[in-house]
Amino acid sequence: AQWVYTFGDGKAEGQSSMRNLLGGKGANLAEMSNMGLPVPPGFTITTEVCTWYYANGRSYPEALASQVETGLAQIGKLTGKVFGDAANPLLVSVRSGARASMPGMMDTILNLGLNDVTVAALALGSGDERFAYDSYRRFIQMYSNVVLEVDHHNFEEILEVYKERKGFTLDTDLSADDWKHLVGEYKRRVEEETGKPFPQDPREQLWGAVGAVFSSWMNQRAITYRRLHAIPESWGTAVNVQAMVFGNMGETSATGVAFTRNPSTGAKELYGEFLINAQGEDVVAGIRTPQNITEVARTAAGSDKPSMEKALPEVYDQFIAVAATLEKHYRDMQDLEFTVERGKLWMLQTRNGKRTAKASLKIAVDLANEGLLTREEAVARVEPASLDQLLHPTIDPKAERRVLATGLPASPGAAQGEIVFSSDEAEALKAAGHKVILVRVETSPEDIHGMHAAEGILTTRGGMTSHAAVVARGMGKPCVSGAGSLRVDYATQTMAVAGKVLKKGEVVTIDGSTGQVLLGEVAMLQPELSGEFATLMGWADQVRRLKVRTNAETPADARVAVTFGAEGIGLCRTEHMFFDEERIVAVREMILADDEKGRRAALAKLLPMQRSDFVELFEIMAGLPVTIRLLDPPLHEFLPHTDAEIAEVAAAMGADPRKLKARAEELHEVNPMLGFRGCRLAVAYPEIAEMQARAIFEAAVIAGQKSGRPVVPEVMVPLVATKAELDLVKARIVAMAEAVMKETGASLDYIVGTMIELPRAALQAGKIAESAEFFSFGTNDLTQTTFGISRDDAASFLNPYLAKGIIEIDPFVSLDQDGVGELVSIAAERGRKTRPGIKLGICGEHGGDPASIHFCEKVGLDYVSCSPFRVPIARLAAAQAAL
Numbered sequence: 024a025q026w027v028y029t030f031g032d033g034k035a036e037g038q039s040s041m042r043n044l045l046g047g048k049g050a051n052l053a054e055m056s057n058m059g060l061p062v063p064p065g066f067t068i069t070t071e072v073c074t075w076y077y078a079n080g081r082s083y084p085e086a087l088a089s090q091v092e093t094g095l096a097q098i099g100k101l102t103g104k105v106f107g108d109a110a111n112p113l114l115v116s117v118r119s120g121a122r123a124s125m126p127g128m129m130d131t132i133l134n135l136g137l138n139d140v141t142v143a144a145l146a147l148g149s150g151d152e153r154f155a156y157d158s159y160r161r162f163i164q165m166y167s168n169v170v171l172e173v174d175h176h177n178f179e180e181i182l183e184v185y186k187e188r189k190g191f192t193l194d195t196d197l198s199a200d201d202w203k204h205l206v207g208e209y210k211r212r213v214e215e216e217t218g219k220p221f222p223q224d225p226r227e228q229l230w231g232a233v234g235a236v237f238s239s240w241m242n243q244r245a246i247t248y249r250r251l252h253a254i255p256e257s258w259g260t261a262v263n264v265q266a267m268v269f270g271n272m273g274e275t276s277a278t279g280v281a282f283t284r285n286p287s288t289g290a291k292e293l294y295g296e297f298l299i300n301a302q303g304e305d306v307v308a309g310i311r312t313p314q315n316i317t318e319v320a321r322t323a324a325g326s327d328k329p330s331m332e333k334a335l336p337e338v339y340d341q342f343i344a345v346a347a348t349l350e351k352h353y354r355d356m357q358d359l360e361f362t363v364e365r366g367k368l369w370m371l372q373t374r375n376g377k378r379t380a381k382a383s384l385k386i387a388v389d390l391a392n393e394g395l396l397t398r399e400e401a402v403a404r405v406e407p408a409s410l411d412q413l414l415h416p417t418i419d420p421k422a423e424r425r426v427l428a429t430g431l432p433a434s435p436g437a438a439q440g441e442i443v444f445s446s447d448e449a450e451a452l453k454a455a456g457h458k459v460i461l462v463r464v465e466t467s468p469e470d471i472h473g474m475h476a477a478e479g480i481l482t483t484r485g486g487m488t489s490h491a492a493v494v495a496r497g498m499g500k501p502c503v504s505g506a507g508s509l510r511v512d513y514a515t516q517t518m519a520v521a522g523k524v525l526k527k528g529e530v531v532t533i534d535g536s537t538g539q540v541l542l543g544e545v546a547m548l549q550p551e552l553s554g555e556f557a558t559l560m561g562w563a564d565q566v567r568r569l570k571v572r573t574n575a576e577t578p579a580d581a582r583v584a585v586t587f588g589a590e591g592i593g594l595c596r597t598e599h600m601f602f603d604e605e606r607i608v609a610v611r612e613m614i615l616a617d618d619e620k621g622r623r624a625a626l627a628k629l630l631p632m633q634r635s636d637f638v639e640l641f642e643i644m645a646g647l648p649v650t651i652r653l654l655d656p657p658l659h660e661f662l663p664h665t666d667a668e669i670a671e672v673a674a675a676m677g678a679d680p681r682k683l684k685a686r687a688e689e690l691h692e693v694n695p696m697l698g699f700r701g702c703r704l705a706v707a708y709p710e711i712a713e714m715q716a717r718a719i720f721e722a723a724v725i726a727g728q729k730s731g732r733p734v735v736p737e738v739m740v741p742l743v744a745t746k747a748e749l750d751l752v753k754a755r756i757v758a759m760a761e762a763v764m765k766e767t768g769a770s771l772d773y774i775v776g777t778m779i780e781l782p783r784a785a786l787q788a789g790k791i792a793e794s795a796e797f798f799s800f801g802t803n804d805l806t807q808t809t810f811g812i813s814r815d816d817a818a819s820f821l822n823p824y825l826a827k828g829i830i831e832i833d834p835f836v837s838l839d840q841d842g843v844g845e846l847v848s849i850a851a852e853r854g855r856k857t858r859p860g861i862k863l864g865i866c867g868e869h870g871g872d873p874a875s876i877h878f879c880e881k882v883g884l885d886y887v888s889c890s891p892f893r894v895p896i897a898r899l900a901a902a903q904a905a906l
């Protein structure tokens with residue numbers, strides 16, 4: 024088998040389509056090489072080796088060693104150097120590269136192959152002894168840290184002590200002899216810490232590094248990251264071994280990162296940072312403040328450090344051309360890493376760049392307008408769930424801003440919360456219902472869980488490409504990075520700025536769009552949904568087949584949903600209309616009444632309220648379909664609990680509170696979600712369904728007459744298990760429609776349908792469809808009853824299921840397509856057989872989940888219905904499902 028794929032000198036054994044085998048980085052290095060771009064030669068050890076490694080007790084396939092030797096020889100041929108050679112040594116970098124980029128794994132080891140002998144050759148070959156020993160000490164530190172697990176602080180401490188003793192302040196003050204001396208100290212420390220001398224054999228170094236990459240696939244951070252991003256463990260990572268090029272060879276050398284378009288706004292402008300005379304991770308590490316690449320960006324940032332455009336004009340021109348070529352080739356915004364060695368440009372990585380939702384939309388729309396993508400491709404490019412970011416609030420421009428500090432606008436949107444200084448604490452407070460802002464000097468992959476828990480992230484160090492900025496953008500969390508005037512003191516859990524000291528728990532607001540850090544809570548505004556958002560949604564609407572409705576019962580929710588593009592109401596939960604303080608007494612009266620007369624008295628109070636609710640909803644929805652569900656109260660939600668509540672109802676009914684209390688106890692249920700709810704209520708007390716039907720039909724007549732356009736209500740019966748139940752309730756509804764028509768003299772159009780939310784109903788859908796004119800899948804209850812898992816209690820026992828991999832995703836979040844989905848398909852098929860053209864929709868929470876929407880498209884439902892804020896997500900997901 025081929026375990027190693029080489030690249031370099033204008034050709035490669037791999038290409039970009041081989042990402043599964045070569046990882047993202049390896050596949051793109053091969054592709055760039057094939058394109059004739061300047062890529063240091065190298066080879067990729069495939070992800071299959073990683074799989075093999077774990078399947079075989081952390082060992083390697085037999086043929087690997089010789090294939091690696093061949094790869095090394097090939098790099099040697101192209102560079103004219105020899106790995107391990109004393110006189111003319113080849114040095115390499117070793118990097119991990121999974122299919123999906125994964126912070127949390129071992130990243131990079133540079134300068135591998137250096138030892139006490141080869142360092143001298145490097146000094147001689149480069150004519151720069153200082154550079155050679157600087158590279159060697161970096162290698163010892165990196166390798167010892169990553170492979171030998173010697174903590175960084177060992178080396179930092181040695182360096183600090185040495186600088187202090189010599190009276191140096193900057194690393195650049197150190198001479199070749201200084202670094203030489205420190206190399207000796209570093210090696211001694213490694214031996215003290217590990218009990219073994221620092222490995223001098225380059226081949227031992229190489230296999231140590233390769234092993235570290237594969238091992239890092241299973242470290243805790245990588246495992247956590249995979250869980251948060253649903254990346255399967257089986258994918259494995261590749262390892263890239265590549266000839267070193269040096270960005271730290273003096274003033275004509277540099278290293279940098281760039282995006283071909285602005286990753287925050289999507290604007291068509293090259294956006295990046297670089298450092299002269301620096302190596303590898305110096306730019307992202309936030310140790311030195313990087314310089315801008317373009318002159319425009321430098322001016323905008325008001326930086327006095329020269330741009331690359333000015334400092335290295337020839338390399339700049341070449342780089343701009345390469346960036347444009349890559350963007351055209353990949354037809355997407357690229358995230359680039361490069362190094363300049365003594366005036367020569369080398370490309371080290373290209374990949375589709377991470378971006379904010381706002382940038383994602385703008386870039387997709389722009390690329391389509393530039394002719395690089397079709398409109399359908401543009402629609403497919405935007406992650407539906409990411410739209411959520413755009414629906415986030417921003418700071419009201421009219422609000423007073425008490426600015427504490429200004430950092431970089433690293434990830435847009437505004438957030439507010441209590442400040443906390445550790446990720447563990449952020450997670451704990453979030454679990455206790457607090458909103459927090461995570462404040463760190465800088466973040467590292469160890470902070471992923473804290474960043475996830477926080478509303479927003481604030482760091483005092485690091486640029487736009489720092490860990491905090493990149494990860495926050497990926498998560499869609501507001502982030503301000505590099506707010507350098509803030510002083511964070513972890514020991515006292517305080518943050519000081521401009522003579523003010525803020526303690527843990529004090530509230531700040533961060534504005535990730537301007538970089539401002541503001542004191543206290545500041546008024547926020549809802550987002551604007553025009554521009555590229557509207558354009559792309561328009562394109563999505565042209566390709567989607569599924570209709571998108573909303574679950575709404577309040578006028579406010581219905582209005583929001585309409586502005587988000589809802590095409591009707593798929594579920595109006597009437598019980599939610601009764602929680603209001605004034606109404607709940609009447610509802611309790613109705614529930615606690617011990618005869619029909621008592622109930623009718625309470626219902627008479629509720630009728631006018633219901634009627635006016637429905638009139639308002641019909642008016643807001645202006646001709647769009649509205650599905651109203653009859654009362655489906657898990658009774659416990661309405662029962663009075665306290666003596667004061669009972670007394671209030673007793674007074675309203677003129678009843679004895681003791682009798683009422685006894686009645687309430689009688690109605691108390693052991694398992695209310697499987698109790699006296701849904702159509703069971705209408706079967707026992709038909710007068711309730713009658714009141715609601717009357718309110719619906721009278722409202723339809725009123726709204727129809729007011730608007731001059733007939734309103735066609737869809738009346739929905741919940742929690743049906745048998746056709747007989749539906750027939751009984753439906754007869755009452757039909758009779759009420761007849762009565763209202765007679766009383767008002769108006770004619771009425773309406774349909775009656777049912778929820779399919781019990782397994783029996785799904786199986787008996789063929790029979791039920793004889794009476795039901797539409798089905799709406801209540802996948803919340805259907806999931807609950809199919810799994811036998813209580814909706815309200817699931818969290819406590821689902822977590823271990825997720826952790827142990829028994830289920831991949833919470834079935835209440837994303838539809839269990841195998842089990843619950845099978846019931847949906849069966850019901851759809853049987854329903855259609857009885858009543859061709861029966862209208863089918865879904866109104867469980869899954870109606871707003873992109874994966875579940877794909878399933879709904881496959882089964883051929885007519886619409887999905889979801890909460891108002893998920894309507895845009897559903898529109899886009901429905902379009903992608905149709906492509």
Ligand code: PEP
Nearest residue numbers: 780801802803804866867
């Ligand atoms: C459902 O069960 O999926 C549903 C939409 O109804 P509810 O959540 O109100 O039970």
Ligand code: MG
Nearest residue numbers: 780801803804
């Ligand atoms: Mg339900």
